[in-house]
Amino acid sequence: xxxxxxxxxxxxxxxxxxxxxxxxxxxxxxxxxxxxxxxxxxxxxxxxxxxxxxxxxxxxxxxxxxxxxxxxxxxxxxxxxxxxxxxxxxxxxxxxxxxxxxxxxxxxxxxxxxxxxxxxxxxxxxxxxxxxxxxxxxxxxxxxxxxxxxxxxxxxxxxxxxxxxxxxxxxxxxxxxxxxxxxxxxxxxxxxxxxxxxxxxxxxxxxxxxxxxxxxxxxxxxxxxxxxxxxxxxxxxxxxxxxxxxxxxxxxxxxxxxxxxxxxxxxxxxxxxxxxxxxxxxxxxxxxxxxxxxxxxxxxxxxxxxxxxxxxxxx
Amino acid sequence: xxxxxxxxxxxxxxxxxxxxxxxxxxxxxxxxxxxxxxxxxxxxxxxxxxxxxxxxxxxxxxxxxxxxxxxxxxxxxxxxxxxxxxxxxxxxxxxxxxxxxxxxxxxxxxxxxxxxxxxxxxxxxxxxxxxxxxxxxxxxxxxxxxxxxxxxxxxxxxxxxxxxxxxxxxxxxxxxxxxxxxxxxxxxxxxxxxxxxxxxxxxxxxxxxxxxxxxxxxxxxxxxxxxxxxxxxxxxxxxxxxxxxxxxxxxxxxxx
Ligand SMILES: Nc1ncnc2c1ncn2[C@@H]1O[C@H](COP(=O)(O)OP(=O)(O)O)[C@@H](O)[C@H]1O
Ligand SMILES: [Mg+2]
Numbered sequence: 001x002x003x004x005x006x007x008x009x010x011x012x013x014x015x016x017x018x019x020x021x022x023x024x025x026x027x028x029x030x031x032x033x034x035x036x037x038x039x040x041x042x043x044x045x046x047x048x049x050x051x052x053x054x055x056x057x058x059x060x061x062x063x064x065x066x067x068x069x070x071x072x073x074x075x076x077x078x079x080x081x082x083x084x085x086x087x088x089x090x091x092x093x094x095x096x097x098x099x100x101x102x103x104x105x106x107x108x109x110x111x112x113x114x115x116x117x118x119x120x121x122x123x124x125x126x127x128x129x130x131x132x133x134x135x136x137x138x139x140x141x142x143x144x145x146x147x148x149x150x151x152x153x154x155x156x157x158x159x160x161x162x163x164x165x166x167x168x169x170x171x172x173x174x175x176x177x178x179x180x181x182x183x184x185x186x187x188x189x190x191x192x193x194x195x196x197x198x199x200x201x202x203x204x205x206x207x208x209x210x211x212x213x214x215x216x217x218x219x220x221x222x223x224x225x226x227x228x229x230x231x232x233x234x235x236x237x238x239x240x241x242x243x244x245x246x247x248x249x250x251x252x253x254x255x256x257x258x259x260x261x262x263x264x265x266x267x268x269x270x271x272x273x274x275x276x277x278x279x280x281x282x283x284x285x286x287x288x289x290x291x292x293x294x295x296x297x298x299x300x301x302x303x304x305x306x307x308x309x310x311x312x313x314x315x
Numbered sequence: 316x317x318x319x320x321x322x323x324x325x326x327x328x329x330x331x332x333x334x335x336x337x338x339x340x341x342x343x344x345x346x347x348x349x350x351x352x353x354x355x356x357x358x359x360x361x362x363x364x365x366x367x368x369x370x371x372x373x374x375x376x377x378x379x380x381x382x383x384x385x386x387x388x389x390x391x392x393x394x395x396x397x398x399x400x401x402x403x404x405x406x407x408x409x410x411x412x413x414x415x416x417x418x419x420x421x422x423x424x425x426x427x428x429x430x431x432x433x434x435x436x437x438x439x440x441x442x443x444x445x446x447x448x449x450x451x452x453x454x455x456x457x458x459x460x461x462x463x464x465x466x467x468x469x470x471x472x473x474x475x476x477x478x479x480x481x482x483x484x485x486x487x488x489x490x491x492x493x494x495x496x497x498x499x500x501x502x503x504x505x506x507x508x509x510x511x512x513x514x515x516x517x518x519x520x521x522x523x524x525x526x527x528x529x530x531x532x533x534x535x536x537x538x539x540x541x542x543x544x545x546x547x548x549x550x551x552x553x554x555x556x557x558x559x560x561x562x563x564x565x566x567x568x569x570x571x
Contacts, residue, residue: 215430216432218430219430219431219432220432221415222391222418222424222430223418223419223424223443223444223447223491224415224416224417224418224419224420224444224447224448224495225415225419225447226411226412226415226416227411227415228412229447308392309386309391309392310386310391310392313426313430315428
């Protein structure tokens with residue numbers, strides 16, 4: 001066993017809810033059986049890993065995959081953690097496992113160099129040495145829940161089990177603050193700009209294509225095709241092309257989303273999913289694209305059809 | 316060989332057969348094109364009557380208004396002033412849709428530049444106006460075969476315009492113009508882009524079309540084609556100057 005590095009950095013923010021339960025359930029397991037129960041799956045694994053260290057050994061700690069890779073650490077090694085940026089009062093911990101931090105779009109640029117400690121270890125590590133009661137008490141604990149809607153029920157449950165404890169749900173962040181809502185709006189804005197831009201481009205292209213058809217339209221009008229008949233042809237043709245184009249676009253996005261995700265996951269070293277083509281998104285695309293495509297075709301054709309036959313046939 | 320308007324269609328009396336109104340009757344047709352540099356007067360009061368079975372040749376120097384007159388007679392364009400009746404119906408009262416129907420079913424067009432649809436074969440070009448007119452498939456097939464046979468291109472049915480010579484393209488155009496058994500065939504310099512020998516074949520074809528019962532108005536510089544017409548109408552500066560026997564007019568045109 002070798003102590004390879006003293007690490008003065010760790011983060012405990014953005015703990016996945018299940019991990020928070022795990023930490024909490026070890027520290028105060030009788031208090032939150034329901035929560036511990038809920039946190040089966042990965043949380044149970046983490047609990048088992050954390051519990052694996054023997055009493056004489058340094059306490060166990062989980063480090064993020066990024067921290068493990070960045071520092072060249074390995075599971076089983078002992079590291080020193082300090083709450084002080086200069087590395088004062090380090091405490092040894094044994095790495096008992098690593099975890100993939102919950103992807104967070106708000107922290108895309110930052111390396112997720114994090115660790116998860118047992119709550120008592122964390123309290124001890126953070127304790128002010130000049131305050132004898134510092135390691136005996138904890139002023140507050142934040143608990144993240146799987147489902148935000150359970151907050152009221154969870155806090156009243158907690159209060160009934162631990163009289164004297166103040167448990168209040170933190171206000172749910174207003175929608176604007178939810179990074180995913182913000183991202184979605186951003187995407188929608190990009191989408192609208194893209195759609196309008198490409199419609200203008202398409203319109204110009206179709207107007208050019210329509211001009212190539214000037215003589216054809218002139219001949220059709222000359223031999224007795226009605227404007228309405230020609231517009232109908234264009235409508236059917238435009239509908240077919242627009243549907244084919246929209247379906248192709250959705251299929252192309254679906255086929256390439258894996259590549260896009262893998263690239264950005266590699267680029268930002270995160271498990272965040274960047275692109276996901278869902279049925280509602282595909283439906284929205286088609287609902288937008290088809291009428292716009294048909295409209296562009298009709299507008300382009302009308303620029304020809306409103307002209308008189310002699311003008312259409314002139315060289 | 317089957318004529319373009321076979322007797323069995325029984326729609327029209329032969330020339331001069333009585334009370335039927337003229338196919339086209341124009342009175343005082345004037346056409347002014349408003350241009351940025353000032354209005355261009357293309358026609359100055361042209362009156363013309365074309366009875367069933369007739370053939371008329373309109374001759375005159377370039378720019379005198381021949382094409383413009385033909386466009387007005389064919390409901391392709393509208394006059395600025397004057398009246399036009401097609402089979403006794405006032406053309407100025409017709410909607411765009413009705414004018415399209417007239418072009419489709421009552422009037423055939425042949426132009427110097429053929430105006431075939433390049434992406435369609437000869438067969439498809441001839442069949443197209445029939446489809447638009449709603450002819451049933453079997454009738455269309457029979458009529459298309461009959462017409463391609465009539466213009467001597469039965470063996471070129473599957474060829475696109477780009478694979479045909481000028482004379483062949485013009486014969487396809489004539490077959491297409493006759494597709495819906497029109498009352499009237501309008502031709503604007505139909506031999507203009509053809510060499511003399513090929514032009515003569517086209518002249519022969521027009522002659523036959525007229526003999527087989529289709530009324531003809533031809534704008535031409537070709538004296539041979541003009542000579543075949545029953546009436547020759549010389550034109551100058553937007554006016555029909557006089558009506559004269561074909562031979563004298565042609566002689567004068569050539570002398571000019
Ligand atoms: N669409 C148009 N716009 C403006 N001027 C036109 C148009 N069509 C014809 N013209 C003018 O009208 C006159 C007669 O033209 P046109 O009927 O084509 O003569 P032609 O067929 O006898 O050569 C010419 O001066 C021509 O420039
Ligand atoms: Mg002309």
